[in-house]
Amino acid sequence: MSMKALAKKLIAVMKDCGYVMKKGENKYHGYTYATSADVLEKVNAAFVQYRIASAAVPELLRLDDITTAKGNIEKLATVRMDIQLTDIESGETIQITGLGSGQDAGDKAVMKAQTAAIKYAYLLSFAISTGDDPEADCHTDEITAALEEKTGHRHQMQSVLNRTRQPTRQPVCSVCGTVITEKVLQFSKDKYGRALCMDCQRSAKGIA
Template identity: 30%
Template sequence: MSETVKVTENPKIYAAIAGVIADCGVVGKDKVNKQQGFKYRSVDDVFNALHPALAKNKVVIIPTVIERRCEEVGKTKNGTSILKVICKVKYDICAEDGSHVTSIIYGEGMDMGDKATNKAMAIAYKYLCFQVFCIPTEEMSDPDAESLEGELAGAQKKEEKKVSAKAEDKKSQPEPSAEPKENDKITPVMLTTIQKEQTRTGVTDKQILSMHDVKAKKIEDMTVLEYKKVMNKFQKTSDLKREAGLNE
């Protein structure tokens, strides 16, 4: 939003702004955000690029905060409030003859201390300068290059891919084994359990296979039903007692 105010019959402000545009160069992204790793242009970069051009063309920028809104948007792990501030700032861009143009810019900033307002004003000033003085920024994004529908469709496709990937992952995982039936062979876990009990009691394979309830020729060929009967005997068997009654 901008408003032009005519002060003299031949205001110098327009020629002065054109002079600033001609004298100001590109402002590159030389700073790096340490937390998130992206590059950005600081307000100091804009000041440094504009200062010589403003001074040469005798242009002064005067800010006035028209409106300020502040809200708490969250807390840190330590309980410190995170504040979000939105400032509506009016900028009078003045020439040496008193003529000026006025531009109103919104700035938004967040901080865990008392700098949220400063950040909001710095952002407002930075983008005022970019737009009023047409400062080249190498790769400033163009809204026409983006499509909200496309972004939503892209987000939906990403979500669908995630769901599909989860489904495929679930398919690739083996189904949990069902409870073995009594006539099935014992599982590796059951075999290990028997071996542990043999170590505890000293009972041999021969003693186990000689039980009248065991028909298997080898321990690993025992059925689940035979396993249960053998384990029942083990429960009654003391440690390292070979005469445990397993030959009954």
């Protein structure tokens, strides 16, 4: 099936949504970010203009109890968001996917994960820039240093064993060397600026 009509419209969406200004502010850690509301507002406006319908279907991948650095128990949810885009004029469809995680002491972990997942589905699928540079994220570097100090010798030994046993072409956690999937790799790079397995992501959350 030809996708020319929808592809042409998606190019127009990418042109209109090339950049989203960072209006959100995390006062605790002292950084700004592009909010999900700002991303959705801009993308949805373009969808309406070019007559593209969207339908989002979330899937809860994981819901774990984690212990924070202060000893509190919180929920950490990981959600996959599949979004079907339909050109209502040609009937052509395409699906895009995003992964997101959310942590909360109450009942909002899943909602936070869904919000992050749909935000990153649009950011990655339409190559939307927010001015973020993972390599310049000092907070991530601090988390990584603390994580490596915390995990210590056990992760060093596991890293050697995993890299010996596994093919070098497979993505691995940059801290412990555990083989990870491409989806986990993409999510961890978006969230932490480097490849982390699910266990190291949870440890990083606790340290943060």
